[in-house]
Structure formats: structure tokens, C-alpha cells
Amino acid sequence: MENQGMQRRPHVVLVPAPLQGHLSPMLELGTLLHSKGFSIIIAHTIFNSPDPCNHPEFSFLPIPDNLGDQTAAAANLMTLIITMNNNCEAPLTEILAEFMKRNDQHDQICCIIYDMIMYVSGAVADKLQLPCMILRTSAASAAAAYEHLPRLNAEGYFPLQDSKLQDLVPGLHPLRLKDFATADMGNIKDIIEISAITNNTRNASALIWNTVDHLEHTALALVQQAYPVKFFPIGPIHKMAPPSSTSLLQADSNCMAWLDKQAPHSVIYVSIGSIAIMEEKELAEIAWGLANSSQPFLWVVRPGSVRGSEWIELLPEGFKETVGERGCIVKWTPQRKVLAHVAVGGFWSHCGWNSALESISEGVPMICRPCFADQNINARYLSEFWKVGLHMDGQLDRVKIATTIKRLIMDKEGLEIRQNANAMKEKTKLSVAKGGSSYSSLNELAKLILSNQLPK
Numbered sequence: 001m002e003n004q005g006m007q008r009r010p011h012v013v014l015v016p017a018p019l020q021g022h023l024s025p026m027l028e029l030g031t032l033l034h035s036k037g038f039s040i041i042i043a044h045t046i047f048n049s050p051d052p053c054n055h056p057e058f059s060f061l062p063i064p065d066n067l068g069d070q071t072a073a074a075a076n077l078m079t080l081i082i083t084m085n086n087n088c089e090a091p092l093t094e095i096l097a098e099f100m101k102r103n104d105q106h107d108q109i110c111c112i113i114y115d116m117i118m119y120v121s122g123a124v125a126d127k128l129q130l131p132c133m134i135l136r137t138s139a140a141s142a143a144a145a146y147e148h149l150p151r152l153n154a155e156g157y158f159p160l161q162d163s164k165l166q167d168l169v170p171g172l173h174p175l176r177l178k179d180f181a182t183a184d185m186g187n188i189k190d191i192i193e194i195s196a197i198t199n200n201t202r203n204a205s206a207l208i209w210n211t212v213d214h215l216e217h218t219a220l221a222l223v224q225q226a227y228p229v230k231f232f233p234i235g236p237i238h239k240m241a242p243p244s245s246t247s248l249l250q251a252d253s254n255c256m257a258w259l260d261k262q263a264p265h266s267v268i269y270v271s272i273g274s275i276a277i278m279e280e281k282e283l284a285e286i287a288w289g290l291a292n293s294s295q296p297f298l299w300v301v302r303p304g305s306v307r308g309s310e311w312i313e314l315l316p317e318g319f320k321e322t323v324g325e326r327g328c329i330v331k332w333t334p335q336r337k338v339l340a341h342v343a344v345g346g347f348w349s350h351c352g353w354n355s356a357l358e359s360i361s362e363g364v365p366m367i368c369r370p371c372f373a374d375q376n377i378n379a380r381y382l383s384e385f386w387k388v389g390l391h392m393d394g395q396l397d398r399v400k401i402a403t404t405i406k407r408l409i410m411d412k413e414g415l416e417i418r419q420n421a422n423a424m425k426e427k428t429k430l431s432v433a434k435g436g437s438s439y440s441s442l443n444e445l446a447k448l449i450l451s452n453q454l455p456k
């Protein structure tokens with residue numbers, strides 16, 4: 001299928017969600033399908049749109065989303081998802097119908113693949129009588145856990161009582177009730193409702209997962225019981241696809257030169273991803289925790305991620321002088337390159353699923369400090385089940401931070417975690433190599449789309 005020359009390529013339309021952790025895997029899926037002989041059309045919102053210059057091999061169809069950058073940036077996640085879907089249904093239908101009108105019957109769209117949170121694309125596919133599939137960019141373990149939310153709610157677990165937060169959830173080892181903490185996502189009814197909408201596979205022929213079978217075999221099997229469609233775990237997608245630029249923010253590559261100067265496995269890399277924010281008080285605790293740990297650190301403070309400030313204006317007085325060259329603070333890194341650097345000894349992460357997969361792929365042990373939603377569940381699996389990280393739970397304070405960093409980077413405990421992470425890295429390498437589970441799954445996926453046997 002690779003070199004089709006002037007032959008017509010079947011068109012696949014990809015509908016990414018305009019959030020960093022969703023956009024990257026979708027664009028990389030596009031690269032993978034393009035290498036299998038498909039022509040790729042990215043139907044994207046104008047808010048947080050991908051840069052077409054980074055992907056000259058794709059066509060781009062902007063969806064007039066009527067969101068406005070200001071409104072979108074200010075909205076909470078739930079409101080953004082709902083507004084985005086409401087606003088996109090009609091224009092997405094229109095631009096795809098227009099595309100179909102322009103092309104003859106031999107040059108038609110063979111499938112729409114949409115991000116699970118761009119759920120309205122399922123209705124659009126219905127209307128246009130096109131086959132569709134869903135890309136899941138979060139962990140199967142999280143999906144399996146959220147399947148239990150309606151039951152837990154019916155059994156009276158919500159709102160969560162303080163005295164029960166540490167209780168294990170029956171049948172969901174290693175999760176505790178507090179791992180379902182929902183305060184930051186809205187009330188439980190909203191969450192159950194939005195989960196039901198995003199988990200509705202409607203007419204989808206398959207679910208494509210950014211995960212690896214060796215990591216989530218059991219969770220995938222559990223979720224499969226709820227969704228009787230084909231599953232394709234093809235992750236980590238960034239390791240399947242050749243490196244490409246999918247970042248919405250400009251990375252500061254000076255940090256790579258700083259890393260070159262540090263001793264192997266000595267640096268703690270700190271990032272809370274593209275969405276989470278922190279309070280000034282947390283900034284101060286993190287700063288002094290890093291300072292007191294005595295380890296070198298690379299810290300991403302995303303502009304706007306500290307409430308009430310533009311960037312690092314609220315860093316405590318004396319901090320910069322105390323740490324000097326031992327600390328490197330940047331606005332955004334080329335994270336995958338950072339994690340692959342030999343100087344990095346640990347990743348303090350908010351446990352977004354991409355970050356988790358990226359860390360596992362490079363064998364970097366983690367400090368798990370989730371901020372919201374599925375990150376809580378990922379953190380628990382990373383630390384208690386896959387044992388590739390330490391869960392830094394509870395109140396954030398400088399003493400705990402410094403101790404946890406030392407435990408991970410210096411102690412025997414940390415060495416064991418690093419060994420587990422390295423074992424995961426090797427297994428993951430095998431999964432994406434020729435004949436591995438993700439490699440084979442991608443081939444099967446391409447075959448299925450080409451078969452023309454997808455239900456419309």
C-alpha cells in the first residue's frame with residue numbers, strides 16, 4: 001500500500017479535539033494512516049487549530065466553530081466540550097457534504113475518525129451515511145473505572161464523604177473513592193451525563209485506543225464487554241509514528257542544552273501538562289520543595305498556569321538566587337525529547353495519559369501528582385499497579401516534595417521503580433516493532449477501513 005504513486009488514495013477524515021493531549025495523537029494517527037496509503041483530511045476547529053505547515057501531506061478543513069479564542073480559553077472543560085459540539089454539528093456537516101458534492105463517487109470519504117470528545121461527529125457521520133470510528137486518547141483503565149460511576153452514584157457514594165475517601169472501591173482495585181474526586185469537573189450528574197455522551201459509540205465501527213495491550217490488557221477486555229465493536233490498541237501512537245511537530249505552543253529548546261550539562265538520571269522534570277493550573281501557594285511549595293531537594297530540576301511553568309499571574313512573577317523571593325544554575329524554568333519543552341534525555345532521572349507529572357505513555361516509553365520513573373479527572377485514576381495505576389511511580393498524595397508541602405524527590409532519585413526504592421519503568425519501556429518497544437501488538441493492530445485497522453465493509 002505504501003507507494004501508490006498517482007493512484008487515488010481513499011480519503012479518511014479525522015476530527016481532532018482542540019486540546020494538546022487530544023490533538024497530538026490524532027495528527028499522529030493521520031501520519032500512520034497516510035503511510036498506509038490513505039489521503040488524510042483534518043477537519044478541525046478554528047480554536048487551537050493545528051499548523052498545516054507541519055503537515056504538508058494532509059488537507060485541512062477548518063470548521064467555523066464560532067467559539068472565539070477568549071471564550072474558549074475562559075470556559076471550563078465541560079462547558080467547552082458541550083459548546084464546541086453544539087457549535088460544530090451544522091458546519092461540520094456542511095463542509096463534509098460540500099466536499100462529497102465536489103468529488104465523484106470514486107473519490108469519496110471512506111471513513112470519519114473522531115476524537116471521543118468531538119462526539120457530535122458521530123451524528124454528522126449518520127446524517128451523511130458515512131462509516132465512522134472513535135479515537136480514545138485516554139487510558140482504558142480510566143474508561144473501565146468511569147463505567148462504574150452510575151452504579152457508585154446509585155449506591156449513594158456521592159457526594160463523597162471525607163471519612164470514606166481512602167476506602168477502596170469494591171471490584172476496582174487499586175482505586176479509592178477519592179480517585180473519583182469530581183469537584184473540579186462539575187457535579188456528579190453532569191459527569192455521568194457527559195460520560196454517557198462521549199462513551200456512546202453510536203454507529204461507530206471501532207474504537208482506536210492510544211494504549212498498549214501489555215499495559216492495559218485486562219482493562220481493554222473489561223471495556224470491550226460494554227462496547228461490542230472492534231478495538232484497535234495502537235499505542236503509544238507517538239512511538240508508532242515518526243516524530244513530527246504537533247505542539248500548539250512553541251517549545252523552548254534551550255532546556256536541552258541545560259540538560260546536556262547535568263549528570264545522568266539526576267534531573268527531576270516537572271510539568272502539569274497543557275490544561276491544569278495551580279494556586280500561588282502551590283507554586284511556592286513546589287519552588288521550595290525543588291530547592292530543598294538538592295537535585296537539579298527542569299520545571300515547566302506554562303504561561304497562565306499560575307492563577308493570578310502571567311508567568312513566574314509570583315515565584316517566592318530568594319528562590320532564584322537559592323537554586324541558581326541548578327534549576328531551569330521554561331514555558332514549554334519538547335517533552336518527548338526531554339524524557340528521552342539521559343540526564344532525566346524522574347518525571348513529576350500531573351499524569352495526563354500522553355505524559356504517562358511518554359514517560360513509560362522512555363523508562364522514566366514518575367512522581368504522580370494528578371490535578372483532575374482521569375489523571376487521578378492514571379496516577380493510581382501508575383503508582384500502585386504498574387509500579388512505575390510514587391504517588392505524592394494529600395496536601396502539597398515543601399517537605400513532602402523534597403522527600404519524595406529524594407526517594408525517587410536517590411533511594412533503593414527509586415531504583416526499583418526505575419527498573420520497573422525500564423521493563424515497561426522494553427515491552428512497549430516490542431509492541432510497536434514489527435509483529436508487536438500495536439504494529440499488528442494498526443495493520444488490521446488499515447485493512448478494515450480499506451475493506452469497504454464498514455457499516456454506514
Ligand code: UDP
Nearest residue numbers: 021273274275300332333335352353354355
Ligand atoms: N507537553 C509538551 N511540552 C511541555 C508540556 C507538555 O510537549 O512542556 C506535551 C506532552 O508531551 C503531552 C501533552 O503536552 O503530549 C500533554 O498531554 P497530557 O495528556 O499529558 O496532558 P493534558 O495536557 O491533556 O492535561
